[in-house]
Amino acid sequence: MRILVVEDESDxxxxxxxxxxxxxxxxxxALDGATALDRLAHTPYxxxxxxxxxxxxxGDEVCRRLKAGGATAPSARVAPRVLMLTALDAVGSRIHGLDSGADDYLVKPFDFDELAARIRALLRRDGGRSGAVLSCGDLVLDTAGGEAWRDGRPLGLSRKEFALLRYFMTHPDRAIPAEELIDHVWDAHLDPFSQIVKVAVLGLRRKLAADGAPQPLVTVRGLGYLLRSTP
Incomplete structure (x- = not known):
């Protein structure tokens, strides 16, 4: 999953x-609203x-434009969830933020664990596909604990392999192009001409089938990679 943090305090x-x-x-x-709008117009967060x-x-104007559909990237399937962050704790300010389209509101200062929990809760609103615990066939992935298993066997994934598997498990039985994986699993620092996607997928595939079990993650020629729910 790819997240945009829009905050003018750089630290x-x-x-x-x-x-x-x-x-x-x-x-x-993004450190300002104009940069945020530019990123949102080009990247499907x-x-x-x-x-x-x-x-x-x-920020409330950025949110309003985003939810009105005028600030999202052409390749975005849906508008991203919005978690408002603000030092304003008055009830009226929270109401204004929510009325502008925010999905949730967190007042500064906040604990990072609460921020992370609210993000997981917002991502669960896609019908459970991005819930705290995902399952697909004999695969189980704990998004909060950062662990994944196949038929009860720990997979021992790297962070990027974990992020890849999470994205595949939220989109099972669909061929996903490498470009989409780049959009949602890597950030803006990735060299789009590198072979990093192929390398990461290869590493994930090796761990998924390390015990000789059928490979659930297959390449669909000309379309991308597909995680089968019934390998």
Whole structure:
């Protein structure tokens, strides 16, 4: 899952991003509203952590444009979830933020564990496909604990392999192009001409079939990679 952190305090933005990357998310940062709108117009994010008091364009205005459909990337299937972050704790401010389209609201200062829990809760709103515990065939993945198993066998995945498997498990039985994986599993620092997607998928496939079990993650020529729910 790919997250955009929009926060004008650079140290706080980097701290949030580092913590979320540690949880396996791909994270980009914008320090003002105009940059956020530009990133949102070109990248299909799954969730936005959005400060309200931003330079240039306020966060509630960014949220309003996003939810109105005028600020999302053409390749985005749905608008990303929005978690508002603000030092304003008055009831009226929270109501205004929610009325602008925010899905949840978190007042500063906040504990990172609460932020991470609220993000997991927001991602669960897609019908359970991104819930705390995912299952697909004999695969089980704990998004909160950062662990995955196949038929009870721990897979011992790297962070990027874990993020890949989570994305595949939220989109089972569908061929996913490498470009889509780049959009949702890697951040803006990835060289789009590198072979990193192939390398990461190969590593994941080896671990999935390490015990000789049928390979659930297959290549569909010309279309991408597909995780079969019934290998």
């Amino acid at each position: 706080l933005a980097e701290g949030i991003a580092d913590g979320l990357r540690g949880d396996g998310y791909a994270v980009d940062i 799954d969730l936005v952590c959005l400060d309200v008091l931003l330079p240039d364009v306020r």
